[in-house]
Amino acid sequence: MTEIGIIAVGGYNEMGRNMTAIRVDEDIIILDMGLRLDRVQIHEDVEIDKMHSLELINMGAIPDDTIMKDVNGNVRAIVCTHGHLDHIGAIPKLAHRYSAPIISTPYTTALIKHQIDSERKFGVKNNLISMKAGETYEITKDVSVEFINTQHSIIDTVFAVIHTPKGAIMYACDFKLDRTPTLGEAPDFNRLKSLGEEGVIALITESTNSGRSGKAPSEQIAHDLVKDVLLGTEESDVGMIITTFASHISRLNSIISFAKEMGRIPILLGRSMDRYMSTAKELGYVDLPGNVEIYGQRREVEKALEKVMRGGKNKYLPIVTGHQGEPGSILIRIANGDLPYIIEPGDKIVFSANVIPNPLTRANRYALETKLRMKGARIYDNVHVSGHAYREDHWELLRMVKPEHVIPAHGTIEMHAAYIEMAEDAGYVLGDTLHLLRNGEELYIEE
Amino acid sequence: MTEIGIIAVGGYNEMGRNMTAIRVDEDIIILDMGLRLDRVQIHEDVEIDKMHSLELINMGAIPDDTIMKDVNGNVRAIVCTHGHLDHIGAIPKLAHRYSAPIISTPYTTALIKHQIDSERKFGVKNNLISMKAGETYEITKDVSVEFINTQHSIIDTVFAVIHTPKGAIMYACDFKLDRTPTLGEAPDFNRLKSLGEEGVIALITESTNSGRSGKAPSEQIAHDLVKDVLLGTEESDVGMIITTFASHISRLNSIISFAKEMGRIPILLGRSMDRYMSTAKELGYVDLPGNVEIYGQRREVEKALEKVMRGGKNKYLPIVTGHQGEPGSILIRIANGDLPYIIEPGDKIVFSANVIPNPLTRANRYALETKLRMKGARIYDNVHVSGHAYREDHWELLRMVKPEHVIPAHGTIEMHAAYIEMAEDAGYVLGDTLHLLRNGEELYIEE
């Protein structure tokens, strides 16, 4: 008899710092090692890259993996399903404790490499294994991991499936069932259904948006909304700036294509904008038009904006960091007058992003918008759709995959509560086939 | 010197019961005569069609046009800009008091006719004049009304422009600057700009959504959202019902086209569904596929649903009334088990509508959804976009039309407040060129 344990390390009591461990007898696979940024942001003058992991654990910023010493087994692999910080951000602080390779898709691997390179406290030397969606990696002779293509707000996101002698365990954090993505392929529904036929022991799934009714709008909707804002105006001669998530390559790709239709030169500005997009380009995920300019360094950014002001604001479309009003981002520096782009009355600022629902980001956004409005900017807010599955997406996934057990993850207890009510509709029973785990807890499944 | 008066009759203190009068010396043009339904709904067992106008005025349900007796002049025309009840619903109660024709677009005229025919208290004999967008009607030798095409959540909506010897007065209640409509043409931006060049004395404009940032999403977005819900599912074999505004012909047209792609027969059910769509079809606004079925009468509806149940729920797409949970509507009767359509677990109910933000509609919707969920229905809510301009749409209209005076209408004082703040950004000054009117007040403009 194989004993399977599902260990909720982090991200079960909160958003961020995601980490789950799956134990198949004595072989352990870790899924994700994420960072909870807002637990860092409540402190002033914190430099994460120099901090020790225990300090970050005490701050609630990274998963408390000290509990792993009580788990009976050895870590054989660390698997990351996409490149967002709440999934890979704790790797520099925690991965070196485990002599195990880190397996992820090519784009995610490149971002993990960057994380490791930026770390100044720990030296992370784990082997990095890059694997595409559709492929499978043998971790031990009995245990393998398969990547199934899905969609999310970052490219190269996958479902991870841990195959064991007794059946599969699927990890679906984070995903969106987008049938009309603007970059990459739709989720592999055929494989999901065949997996469901083969038999899934457990599904570990994000619960983030399970409280929202209906289904998450396709990225195509965001594409069209952004297009309408950028092109559908009788005042096309003004200064226009757009800001979005630097890691949202498909969104950026759309925006760059609209710049062409607008007859404007797209200029990506900001350190993270440079990193995410240049990496995507190098790996061949996007094919940028020749006139795109990308500047990450402070001095380059300044020169680029000087050029824009000289050449005419109506000839360029700056695509910048700062959608949450982050201190040091391009947009807040423009708003503060610290960069040579002058906002004039009637200029349009497009936020192709939601406001992250946290008092700290709300405050930053408020300060940013207030400053922009005082200069006369016109604000287009929330020109965006979410990258997380809604309630009916979860319903459909559950019925395709038909797991024996379901564990909501990646959310607060309120988010899990919404998932539980949905899963009960689908016939699952809390405490029997549906499990509410808290950080630090191990669920035993005997097969 | 011509004296112009703008009289706020109704809809300046509230949503609904819209009515404005424009006085050009002693010639008066009335714009809209609407009904505030929620003031009727707070009472039980009220039959509007049998009620006297004074009673409805006291209930706050229709505009208090008794103030018109203090206005110095004669009513020369009643102009209605579209066919929603909050614009035409008081015609059966008030229009007969004025010996003036009612001027509106063809579809609106047809709906007004139906209103008049349904009235059981008053006999309304005003001449009905039908005029298309782009045309102008001479009301007196000095005063004419022009219709300019626009978009809204009902077809054949126009801006009305009253031309006077001193310049134009534009009435923009309700509208949406939709550049990619799914039925009809985009607003006539060229004419709006030329009007702005010619000189506009005053703009009377809805303020409804002026508090929402950015611009209203195009109906194309709703089209795509509905399509994705109806077609983007791995469970296409279940019962599916969709409900939307019976008067939203473009939305219905989209839904009917999706039914074809789904391989289902679209069946429109409900009295108002029949009236609005059959009228649109007769007037040539839509070209329906041959297999569409429309049933308004109770017995027909029952037979149609019996046929659906016999033939298989997966072969039909019922398109029904009841998106607000209205008592007597098809969907609530299905939910109550009063119609022969059996909802089974997993059936999908799509609300292509928002919940009207009123405690009464919220209660009806809650009761409806609760009943549907208890039967196992999966709910897709708010698969919809608004038909009202947002803040930046208002900003653009204001700058295109460049009126000397602006008067927010069609909303509560909070909505007007949002409009005022936007208009101040555009240089207007409250009390000077920007006016907050209350029901019953006349604004004098001397030119």
Added chain:
Amino acid sequence: MTEIGIIAVGGYNEMGRNMTAIRVDEDIIILDMGLRLDRVQIHEDVEIDKMHSLELINMGAIPDDTIMKDVNGNVRAIVCTHGHLDHIGAIPKLAHRYSAPIISTPYTTALIKHQIDSERKFGVKNNLISMKAGETYEITKDVSVEFINTQHSIIDTVFAVIHTPKGAIMYACDFKLDRTPTLGEAPDFNRLKSLGEEGVIALITESTNSGRSGKAPSEQIAHDLVKDVLLGTEESDVGMIITTFASHISRLNSIISFAKEMGRIPILLGRSMDRYMSTAKELGYVDLPGNVEIYGQRREVEKALEKVMRGGKNKYLPIVTGHQGEPGSILIRIANGDLPYIIEPGDKIVFSANVIPNPLTRANRYALETKLRMKGARIYDNVHVSGHAYREDHWELLRMVKPEHVIPAHGTIEMHAAYIEMAEDAGYVLGDTLHLLRNGEELYIEE
């Protein structure tokens, strides 16, 4: 070894229809049998008193006690902790199935009697046993129930403690740790602490307001708020009406005392006002001044209001039903003009109640307030404090009673989630000593 089972029958997935069963080996004690009114209210023309229990179970209106047949044991007693409908309202429908006495405090017993007498479908013949706070009743030779005094928004509320050979199980639904109650005694903190010393196996507790920070304000606060509204005005000569929960005897007692200070005669109006207050008076819970008048019958109410109108509205203080805008209540009938009390501009209507957070009650209240405002009434809303413990009250109870196991009850999963987070702060571990139960589930505790 004694096996203890805690069976979540109703009220664990929702507010209302509370019912818990505690099994001590094969002896079962039922705690509360409540009604969920809003599941009745979503239907039109439902007459509960004539309905069968299975129908009400299917509607989700009463606990689904059909699961009790799978529980191994015999029901020895039904215990009700206070007289609110969500605790006693299902007795007429369910109690007759069990040959067990119903044990409750004297006031609760009187209300249960009334429930049974009003029932027209079932004959309930269970023995009614009345027991005061501080007393203990032997149910079997091994199992007894103790009542501990507490406070809530109805008089004679108790904590119930089931004493077993292995220790106590405490049931704390509903309560408030009010140290300055206006009627009755403060909770018996000494007994709670000694109970904690003796050893409590499990605490079953309401979670309703566990999401609210701090502690619930004392009823003394409501007392002072009401007093200030009634007496602290420069317009004391106008008509004044106050409405509150008919079962809230301490609040009513306060209001009656203020009437004296105002120099007005207090008149309680409404069927339920009559029932609850007359019962409280007969049992000696309140000592009313001689000039109080109470009228429950329709004709009496009309005559009383005629007298008020004749004598002068400023000489009386009508204390009426209708705080939620309930159809048929006194206040909505006054607002509708169906009763001979004329509301004039400037009259004050005081709601000494919150709006129950349900779309149906919100709609009723909205309709009521709209009608009152249209007559010129001045509204004093939410002159009230809650009767349910807040987060820190729960914290203190938990630390006084120190149970081995904690089970949140009487709430939605979101409310339980808030409780769980608090209990985790106090050292409890979900799935180990802290349990999230769903309706129909039995928790086994082996001692």
Added chain:
Amino acid sequence: MTEIGIIAVGGYNEMGRNMTAIRVDEDIIILDMGLRLDRVQIHEDVEIDKMHSLELINMGAIPDDTIMKDVNGNVRAIVCTHGHLDHIGAIPKLAHRYSAPIISTPYTTALIKHQIDSERKFGVKNNLISMKAGETYEITKDVSVEFINTQHSIIDTVFAVIHTPKGAIMYACDFKLDRTPTLGEAPDFNRLKSLGEEGVIALITESTNSGRSGKAPSEQIAHDLVKDVLLGTEESDVGMIITTFASHISRLNSIISFAKEMGRIPILLGRSMDRYMSTAKELGYVDLPGNVEIYGQRREVEKALEKVMRGGKNKYLPIVTGHQGEPGSILIRIANGDLPYIIEPGDKIVFSANVIPNPLTRANRYALETKLRMKGARIYDNVHVSGHAYREDHWELLRMVKPEHVIPAHGTIEMHAAYIEMAEDAGYVLGDTLHLLRNGEELYIEE
């Protein structure tokens, strides 16, 4: 004929930076000169005390009094009605431009002095005139100012009445009709009524809480709430800290009295706590018990907290700054571990304050509470009542004073909108007797 002008200088479009000028022919009285703190807070590293007024005007932080140069007349007096920063905070930046005395109550005058002394950019040499409630000062032979006692969240608050040859103009920003204040006298209702009889030309009144239904709870309610939190606990042996507005002397006075009942020594900590309370004590507004300790200086605070830790946290009640999580305040420094007070699990932190509804304060409070909770603190939030009149208080004031004209001030347009709807109920007509002013506008009243 006397011409009266009411000039809305600041605080008519926003909360904060209040300033109104009343012109009686060519004599001008300025009422209040306030600071809008949140317009400063959106910038980093701003030192107000060194900034020029024009810069602060451009930031929207102080009233734009440059419009005063277009007003025909001379400023004869500056009157401040209470000592909050949004009423006196701009005096150091603006008052020196006017050769006019500053008239205020004694406590307000002391606070103004402190403002002037702290200023490092401008030298303010205006004569400071101290006058008690109930007194009148002759500004010119025709114009005088009378102070009428009222209540607010700071002691020594008054209504100011400008008496002119044609009647009185009353300025009621800010106030609360508290009949049971805990310090000072209730508002002088007799004088208000006699003033109403004499004839009031115009009432300029705050609209802040006019959207809240009913009446503002008395400070007595806050007194009782705080008492219940501090004394009503079974865990009285833990560390307890309370924070409230440093300027809220009556609240602080209550807290100090509870410390005695708790058997704890009250220690007031924080620079502003020291300033406001020491000033109040010196002027005789409060009579503190002998054991109260007050420390404002950093080193004193540290020593005091060291003493507390040595002596036992349960022997002291620190009363500290930091209720909004302000950087540098005592409570955030304790939460950050920057002060020698150790928070342990179960310690109680009482916020006798609301969260100021601004994203920046919300963010600070969130960071503060998160840090406190992570140390195990139990939070008691919002143990507080507002100091601003609610809707029915405004209604009563309006009917007592019976002004010919009403002008809502001290709020956003949404707050004014709420006031307008109330005033319309009282018979006022917008644009005729009820006026919505915007910053920079002058209202002419001819008498």
